[in-house]
Amino acid sequence: MQKIGVFVCWCGSNIAATVDVEAVAEAVKNEPGVVFSANYQYMCSAAGQKLIQDAIHEHHLTGIVVCSCSPRMHEATFRKTAESAGLNPYMVEIANIREQCSWIHKDKEEATAKAIVLAKAAISKLRNDTPLQAGTSAVTKRCLVIGGGIAGIQTALDVADAGYEVDIVEQRPTIGGRMAQLDKTFPTLDCAACILTPKMVEASQNEKINIISYAKVEKVSGFVGSFKATIRKKARFVDETKCTGCSLCTTKCPSRKGKNEFNMNLDNRGAIYIPFAQAIPNVAVIDPEQCIKLKTGKCGLCEKVCSAGAINYKQEDELIEREYGAIVVATGFKPIDPSPLNEFGYADNADVVTSLEFERLMNAAGPTKGTLLRPSDGKHPKTIVFIQCVGSRCEENTKRGKPYCSKICCMYTAKHAMLVREKYPDTDVHVFYIDVRTPGKNFDEFYRRAAEQYGVDYIKGMVGKVAKEGDKLMVQGSDLINNEQVHIAADMVVLATAIEPDPTARSIGTMLTASMDTNDFFTEAHPKLRPVESPTAGIFLSGVAQGPKDIPETVAQAGAAASKVIGLLAKDHLVTNPCVAQSNELMCNGCSQCEKVCPYGAITYVEKEVRGPGVREVRRVAQVNPAVCQGCGACTVTCPSGAMDLKGFSNKQILAEVDAICRW
Amino acid sequence: MQMVNETGWKPKIVAFCCNWCSYAGADLAGSGRLSYPADIKIIRVPCSCRVNPLFILRAFERGADGVILCGCHPGDCHYTSGNYYARRRMTMLFSMLDYLGIERGRTRVEWVSAAEGAKFSATMNDFAKTITELGENRKLGDLRCKK
Amino acid sequence: MENNAKFLTETALRISGVNPRKCMKCGKCSGTCPNYDAMEYHPHQFVAMVEKGQIEKLMQSKSIYLCLSCMACVERCPRGVEPGKLVEAVRLMQIRQQDKNHKGARDIPEFADESVPQQLLMAAMRKYRK
Numbered sequence A: 001m002q003k004i005g006v007f008v009c010w011c012g013s014n015i016a017a018t019v020d021v022e023a024v025a026e027a028v029k030n031e032p033g034v035v036f037s038a039n040y041q042y043m044c045s046a047a048g049q050k051l052i053q054d055a056i057h058e059h060h061l062t063g064i065v066v067c068s069c070s071p072r073m074h075e076a077t078f079r080k081t082a083e084s085a086g087l088n089p090y091m092v093e094i095a096n097i098r099e100q101c102s103w104i105h106k107d108k109e110e111a112t113a114k115a116i117v118l119a120k121a122a123i124s125k126l127r128n129d130t131p132l133q134a135g136t137s138a139v140t141k142r143c144l145v146i147g148g149g150i151a152g153i154q155t156a157l158d159v160a161d162a163g164y165e166v167d168i169v170e171q172r173p174t175i176g177g178r179m180a181q182l183d184k185t186f187p188t189l190d191c192a193a194c195i196l197t198p199k200m201v202e203a204s205q206n207e208k209i210n211i212i213s214y215a216k217v218e219k220v221s222g223f224v225g226s227f228k229a230t231i232r233k234k235a236r237f238v239d240e241t242k243c244t245g246c247s248l249c250t251t252k253c254p255s256r257k258g259k260n261e262f263n264m265n266l267d268n269r270g271a272i273y274i275p276f277a278q279a280i281p282n283v284a285v286i287d288p289e290q291c292i293k294l295k296t297g298k299c300g301l302c303e304k305v306c307s308a309g310a311i312n313y314k315q316e317d318e319l320i321e322r323e324y325g326a327i328v329v330a331t332g333f334k335p336i337d338p339s340p341l342n343e344f345g346y347a348d349n350a351d352v353v354t355s356l357e358f359e360r361l362m363n364a365a366g367p368t369k370g371t372l373l374r375p376s377d378g379k380h381p382k383t384i385v386f387i388q389c390v391g392s393r394c395e396e397n398t399k400r401g402k403p404y405c406s407k408i409c410c411m412y413t414a415k416h417a418m419l420v421r422e423k424y425p426d427t428d429v430h431v432f433y434i435d436v437r438t439p440g441k442n443f444d445e446f447y448r449r450a451a452e453q454y455g456v457d458y459i460k461g462m463v464g465k466v467a468k469e470g471d472k473l474m475v476q477g478s479d480l481i482n483n484e485q486v487h488i489a490a491d492m493v494v495l496a497t498a499i500e501p502d503p504t505a506r507s508i509g510t511m512l513t514a515s516m517d518t519n520d521f522f523t524e525a526h527p528k529l530r531p532v533e534s535p536t537a538g539i540f541l542s543g544v545a546q547g548p549k550d551i552p553e554t555v556a557q558a559g560a561a562a563s564k565v566i567g568l569l570a571k572d573h574l575v576t577n578p579c580v581a582q583s584n585e586l587m588c589n590g591c592s593q594c595e596k597v598c599p600y601g602a603i604t605y606v607e608k609e610v611r612g613p614g615v616r617e618v619r620r621v622a623q624v625n626p627a628v629c630q631g632c633g634a635c636t637v638t639c640p641s642g643a644m645d646l647k648g649f650s651n652k653q654i655l656a657e658v659d660a661i662c663r664w
Numbered sequence B: 001m002q003m004v005n006e007t008g009w010k011p012k013i014v015a016f017c018c019n020w021c022s023y024a025g026a027d028l029a030g031s032g033r034l035s036y037p038a039d040i041k042i043i044r045v046p047c048s049c050r051v052n053p054l055f056i057l058r059a060f061e062r063g064a065d066g067v068i069l070c071g072c073h074p075g076d077c078h079y080t081s082g083n084y085y086a087r088r089r090m091t092m093l094f095s096m097l098d099y100l101g102i103e104r105g106r107t108r109v110e111w112v113s114a115a116e117g118a119k120f121s122a123t124m125n126d127f128a129k130t131i132t133e134l135g136e137n138r139k140l141g142d143l144r145c146k147k
Numbered sequence C: 001m002e003n004n005a006k007f008l009t010e011t012a013l014r015i016s017g018v019n020p021r022k023c024m025k026c027g028k029c030s031g032t033c034p035n036y037d038a039m040e041y042h043p044h045q046f047v048a049m050v051e052k053g054q055i056e057k058l059m060q061s062k063s064i065y066l067c068l069s070c071m072a073c074v075e076r077c078p079r080g081v082e083p084g085k086l087v088e089a090v091r092l093m094q095i096r097q098q099d100k101n102h103k104g105a106r107d108i109p110e111f112a113d114e115s116v117p118q119q120l121l122m123a124a125m126r127k128y129r130k
Helices: A021-027 A046-059 A071-084 A098-102 A108-128 A148-162 A176-182 A192-207 A248-252 A292-296 A302-307 A355-362 A410-422 A443-452 A503-512 A549-569 A593-597 A636-638 A652-664 B021-031 B053-061 B082-100 B117-134 C005-014 C028-032 C043-051 C055-060 C073-076 C083-095 C107-113 C118-129
Strands: A004-009 A036-040 A063-070 A092-096 A137-138 A140-148 A164-168 A210-213 A214-221 A226-233 A320-325 A326-329 A333-335 A352-354 A383-388 A430-434 A459-460 A463-469 A472-479 A486-492 A492-499 A499-501 A539-541 A573-575 A581-583 A603-612 A616-626 A644-646 B014-020 B040-045 B065-073 B109-111
Touching: A004 A108, A004 A503, A021 A036, A021 C055, A036 A046, A046 A063, A046 A071, A046 A539, A063 A071, A063 A108, A071 A092, A071 B014, A071 B021, A092 A098, A092 A108, A098 A108, A098 A573, A098 B021, A108 A573, A108 A652, A108 B040, A108 C107, A137 A214, A140 A148, A140 A320, A140 A549, A148 A164, A148 A176, A148 A192, A148 A210, A148 A326, A148 A549, A164 A214, A176 A192, A176 A355, A210 A214, A214 A320, A214 A503, A248 A302, A292 A302, A302 C107, A326 A410, A326 A503, A352 A355, A352 B117, A355 A410, A355 A492, A383 A410, A383 A472, A410 A430, A410 A443, A410 A492, A443 A492, A443 A549, A463 C028, A472 A492, A472 C028, A486 B014, A539 A549, A581 A616, A593 A603, A593 A636, A644 A652, A652 B014, A652 B040, B014 B117, B021 B040, B021 B065, B021 B117, B040 B117, B053 B082, B065 B117, B082 B109, C005 C055, C005 C083, C028 C043, C028 C073, C043 C055, C043 C083, C055 C083, C073 C083
Parallel strands: A004 A036, A004 A063, A063 A092, A140 A164, A140 A326, A164 A210, A326 A539, A352 A492, A383 A430, A383 A492, A430 A459, B014 B040, B014 B065, B065 B109
Antiparallel strands: A137 A573, A214 A226, A226 A320, A333 A499, A463 A472, A472 A486, A581 A644, A603 A616
């Protein structure tokens, strides 16, 4: 039999004014198990806590009920109080007689009666409480960053800076991501490569950072503190340790049909190539789809010219298995394909380009060496029309595009317009916009500069049709301010296409059991208070994988994610919430229902020898991983045999409360 | 304020509230001093999906006249999907209660967020009114449990 | 909004099934309209005017007959507002005004040509009676 102490708080007059606290303390005295009851002005005060501790010692209490404010307020306080007096902190129950009683009722008799029922319910629950021990699990002091763009690089640098090992897994042959493809960055107009490549070099030279490029994460198991990942490093057919990055092979390669992904397929590359001059690792890679040697067995030119002997046509995929304490998702984005929006004629006209393609056309390392030329005939465009919100801000669940604002397009369009006007002042630049959204430091000033100083023609309205006429593109759109339809004979049309999560994001999310929204962006644990953590413990979010962002925001978020990772890796052990599900092996029938409803993948099935009265056999039973379980209880209700129960909120405890409430 | 009908009978109402949204909503109703009948007693559960339909039947058996389950709004569940499970399970339970001839109004599922103190109070007032109108639960009560 | 305007707006919305509040005022409909210049009220204005309850103005306007019903605006609206359906609805409302458009049997001889076959007159009357 338990020895229960009941402590009724006055909360000054907050409770005592409407609840007769003495009557409550008196009424519960004869409840089974109660050996002590008291009331005091402020239980949460030092004196109040001392009263509780003294009573625990004096009466050898095995559990306490505090009748006070909401457990959301002071449950933790009283648990600590109990613990310091040598009581198990989970042998504490709170009867909420302030928020749910004294504050909402005016009649003292009625409120007192309710307070007594609430106290009795808490006592009934406490009689079924069992001491719970918070478990611990070890932390592997290594972090996995999926994605090697600016988000992944920044997170890796910050985590490495704190002294922890970091692996960056990048699907492309080089790190750098989308930022490496950009020409200039808004609103300062400094060149993207100039600020990114030093960071890439820093990452590659950091002893704690291990870059695994041209690879993908194939499998992840485990839980916070001890994930196990299988990484497939695709065959490059070039020995990374031998290749010096001289790029002689790339110039000699006779195959010229491979599309250059780095230049948004605007030009071709060899079958053996280095994505761009500052690539990291600066190692060539062979595209097996294009390589004549790999396809027909004849050629081998690159092998002949390579003085380092780095070419290895027989190289195979490599599987790497590693353990990690934390995983950061930095999978980034890609622009949508605007072809289905046929009014823009993207699929039919080479001179209708997306903004990222335009970025490459303006870049000194791009297909035109930085001279702005039309892809169709290589002429200088004299009139350029920019169209914003292409595929953004559309009605949900339609083929028109994405329901969200892609956030960066207004600013980069202003940047493009400005750069064109600066480089080629004789060019007419028109921008069709719905709204110009510039919430950021120095952003609106930047946009106004484009309009006022650079003479960019901003037209409030949307383009309804782009049609080829001779060598011109006829753009028909509305000008809502002038209330007229405008027709512009343009040489080039640039679409500010919406951005969407990288196509690999969905499968990675499934692999990590990290939740995602309907647009495949990763969801955060709390939209305001925990913006860089996934609801799944140990998974952190960095960059556009979580939602559209510009570079400064991405870097800030990457740093925030890193600080969360460091906070986790700094711990030797994780203390787990003991209020988790637990399966009774004797009752489990191995049906797998609980495994299916668990949102965290905390339940696995194992073949186990079960021993009980008259039972000794190997059965397939559910096992809950207490480090992963968050204690929602979905499995407890699903379990048909009643084997699954939730500690701290067990069936017995809740039913005891139900019974107690219904009795009076 | 207590709901009393002509004969002096008062309803007994059990409210299951999830820890993250509705229980916090109830706390907010309290700090806003938004009253609702004292006949309603709240049981805190971690998530609406922790509520076994059997808990509700047990409450009726032991003499409750109405049971209400409150959880986070769809899409807002702290555990991402718990309230969807709760919704499905309760739909099943309610259709069974319908089949047994139990008045539909005795059970209810409501979504109350942590910011909706006013909604919590309004919901509880409305539910208590419904239960008072329906009168005592005789069909499901276990007579052996009566004092 | 006065009662009649309210009634007309509700009718237009009911016939068309359009929710003008979904409009984000991007002007795509007017940008795409092939008969823009001929119209007094352009597609985007149409949506705005329905939202503000100015149906009567629209009913009096020739714009409702100048819409080609090509439905390009319906096809391309990013928010699924479907302005073309509104034009269609207002046009129907104008046509369906029984007592204003309706010609009684007595009105007919005044403008009926003697050469019009009697059978046609009968058919026309029957049609308008409905």
